Amino acid sequence: MNLKKVLEKTEARIITGEGETGRECRGFYVSDLLSDVMGHAGEGEVWLTIQTHSNVVAVALLLNLAAALFTAGAGPDSTTIEKARAEGVVLLGTSLPTFEAAGRLYRALTEEE
């Protein structure tokens, strides 16, 4: 699955990384605890979270995540957006609640198999 499909399935918008929709997504991780994400999310995965501060960018960058997807309408501030742009981190946002977004992505993944 690539980011374009993630966007479609979750009715998400691109906040940063407009040119990166072809980026391959190797899986997903859902958590709002940063150390949990650091310890368990894998390279190339999309991270679903409602945390929107700039440390999300640091975590996504250090783990080489495909993108961070803000759920439940959570939107990052300008500092987070600027940092993501500068570091080439893709940020997406959906108004769907986390459970709904994750459910749709899980279903899409199992359909692909």
Added chain:
Amino acid sequence: MTTPGMVLRFSVEGGDYAAAGEAASKIKKALRKIGVDAGVIRRVAIAAYEAEMNIVLHALRGRLILEVAEDKLRVIAEDEGPGIPDVNLAMQEGFSTASDLAREMGFGAGMGLPNMKKCSDTITIETTKDRGTKVVMNFDIDDDGVT
């Protein structure tokens, strides 16, 4: 492949959430530049990030030091801070003394030190109450990055 003898130092300010993660990010970039295995870089980056966050969350100020040797990497995190009263307790997953603000931001999961232990090949912690803490983590370069 690597540059033995290279030493990089990065200052970390306690409470500076906005800049948190920058030192770990610079360490990661430096390791990539000298051609270290991607799996090893990942382990070092995670461990360095957690060490950096511990300084931001708990200490007044500190620094991260990266030392590159022929066959191993070392990350040292030393700070001026409160020290860790009970290291064994702090190593337990889920135990945290982070502030409410830090927890609201998604820190303080009590996984920082466990992540650092998991990602490094050896870790030593020296800590003195009301003085500070020094964490030394060693990473073997010539493995496949699996821990």
